[in-house]
Amino acid sequence: MIQLVKSKVEFSENPHGYFLQGVQLSGITTLIKAATGLGVYAEASDYVKDFLIPKAGEKGTAVHNSIEKYDKTGEKITEYDLPLNGHLDVSAQLENYIMLREGYEPVDNEYTVSDNLMYASNIDNVWMKIKTGGIYLVDTKTNNLDLYPGGEEALIEYLSWQLSCYAFLFELQNPGLKVEGLLGNWFRDSQCKQWVIERKDDSLIKELLNTEYELTNHGFVYNVVDKDRFSAKVTSVAIQQDELVPQQVINVIAAILEEEKAANERLDTLKAQLKNAMIEHGIKSWECAKFRATIANDSVTNTFDTKRFKEDHADLYKQYIKQSVRRGAFTLKLL
Numbered sequence: 059m060i061q062l063v064k065s066k067v068e069f070s071e072n073p074h075g076y077f078l079q080g081v082q083l084s085g086i087t088t089l090i091k092a093a094t095g096l097g098v099y100a101e102a103s104d105y106v107k108d109f110l111i112p113k114a115g116e117k118g119t120a121v122h123n124s125i126e127k128y129d130k131t132g133e134k135i136t137e138y139d140l141p142l143n144g145h146l147d148v149s150a151q152l153e154n155y156i157m158l159r160e161g162y163e164p165v166d167n168e169y170t171v172s173d174n175l176m177y178a179s180n181i182d183n184v185w186m187k188i189k190t191g192g193i194y195l196v197d198t199k200t201n202n203l204d205l206y207p208g209g210e211e212a213l214i215e216y217l218s219w220q221l222s223c224y225a226f227l228f229e230l231q232n233p234g235l236k237v238e239g240l241l242g243n244w245f246r247d248s249q250c251k252q253w254v255i256e257r258k259d260d261s262l263i264k265e266l267l268n269t270e271y272e273l274t275n276h277g278f279v280y281n282v283v284d285k286d287r288f289s290a291k292v293t294s295v296a297i298q299q300d301e302l303v304p305q306q307v308i309n310v311i312a313a314i315l316e317e318e319k320a321a322n323e324r325l326d327t328l329k330a331q332l333k334n335a336m337i338e339h340g341i342k343s344w345e346c347a348k349f350r351a352t353i354a355n356d357s358v359t360n361t362f363d364t365k366r367f368k369e370d371h372a373d374l375y376k377q378y379i380k381q382s383v384r385r386g387a388f389t390l391k392l393l
Contacts, residue, residue, distance in 0.1 A: 060186060060193070063232050065170040067178040076170075076178035083172065084271055084278045086179040086223045092280040093266060093288040096216040099207060113142040118200040121151045121245055122168075122182065125198065128152060129164040129183070151200070154250035158243055161312070162187055162194060171227035177267055181224050185241075189316070192238025195224050199244045214253055217242040219288075222258040223267065262287075315392050 067078045076083045091097050099106065120138045127135050136149040162185040172178035183196035197217055203210045221240040228237055240255035266288060271280045282288065332351055336344055343352045368375045 060165050060235070062166055062169060062184065062235075065172050065178070065231060066174065067170050067172040069168075069170060069178075069180060076172070078172070078174060078178070082273060083176060083178045084273075084280075086177055086220060088278055089177065089266065089269060089271075089280060090216065090219045090223070092278075093269060093282045093285065094216070094219060095289065096212055096219070097207065109142070114200070114202070116140050116142050117146060117148070118198075120146055121148050121200055122198060124148050124152045125155050125183070126167040128156070129167050150248040151245040151250075154245055154248070155198075155243065158250060158252045159185070161189065165193070169228075171224060171231050173227060173230065173267060176271070177223075177227070179224065179227070181228070184228075187238065190238060193228075193235060194239045194241055195221055195228060195237055196241045196243060197221055197224075199242060200246060201244075202246065203244075213244075214242065214255065217253070217255050218258055219266075221255050222263050225257055226260055226263045226267070311390065312392070315390055319392060 067076050067083065069076055073082075076085060087097075099111065102111070117140075120140065120143075123138075124134070124136050127133055134149065134152060136147055136152050138146045138148070140146055165184040165186050166181075167183055168180045169184050170178060170180050181195050182198045185194040185196055186192070187194055197220060199213060199217070201213060203213065206213050208215075217240075221242070225237040225240060229235060237257075240257055242253040242255050244251040244253070269280050269282055271278045273279075332344075333353065336342070336351065336353055341353075342355075343350065345351075
């Protein structure tokens with residue numbers, strides 16, 4: 059099991075924030091919004107700011123809580139009674155999370171990373187990819203993509219900054235461990251998507267994390283020297299893994315292909331052992347309750363050398379060519 063270094067930074071709900079020996083540190087998300095302008099609802103009304111956004115945040119917290127409880131205990135706790143949402147059932151979101159997590163093992167939830175100086179944040183999920191043993195950092199979003207400023211592409215760009223900061227701090231905190239990939243999971247009622255997120259260069263992330271700030275009565279105020287350096291440039295879209303078919307179908311097909319590959323490799327080895335044993339004992343046919351193995355006699359076959367005939371008798375070859383449409387073959391291959 060992968061052992062992660064525990065941060066000395068503590069997260070507090072009241073007062074809300076990250077604290078190191080009594081000193082409050084800034085979170086990563088507020089820095090990204092200030093530096094890039096991403097995720098800022100600049101034209102939102104007071105009703106949106108004071109009610110709709112907190113209501114959505116309350117629902118997002120419920121989804122996160124259900125995910126964390128499931129990862130740690132295996133329990134599916136999905137019903138909540140909340141001040142703004144009333145009775146809420148997030149079972150659809152949890153089932154989608156379980157589906158998207160297939161092929162990975164949970165390592166930690168709400169894992170705190172920090173530079174132990176200025177910035178800290180909690181990573182929603184740390185996963186290990188079963189096939190490679192690599193570390194994947196995952197963030198969960200429940201935003202309404204129709205209302206999110208800039209839409210889906212802007213949210214993906216926001217995740218690129220957020221998860222790149224997390225990856226930089228994770229590797230700083232865990233010497234010797236490298237992050238293999240970044241994933242964004244999006245849940246909206248029964249809908250879900252999983253994006254493979256592009257990691258930004260560490261040099262750019264270092265510049266961002268060197269941004270100085272002041273903690274005021276109105277929150278953190280950041281001194282972003284060169285805003286053009288971090289301004290949002292939504293030019294690339296992450297790979298949406300379930301764009302063509304449901305993610306569950308992709309996961310099942312991949313799992314079966316991996317099983318088939320492993321089974322074929324094992325079967326080839328056993329067939330060779332059985333054949334060698336039969337040859338050694340001079341047995342041509344061997345039968346048991348489940349199958350029959352046969353070694354056929356050597357034979358001579360005649361084949362027509364089409365390539366040579368075409369080269370030697372091109373005109374005659376054309377007289378005997380019959381064209382027909384053959385459907386393109388469909389193949390599945392593990393990457």
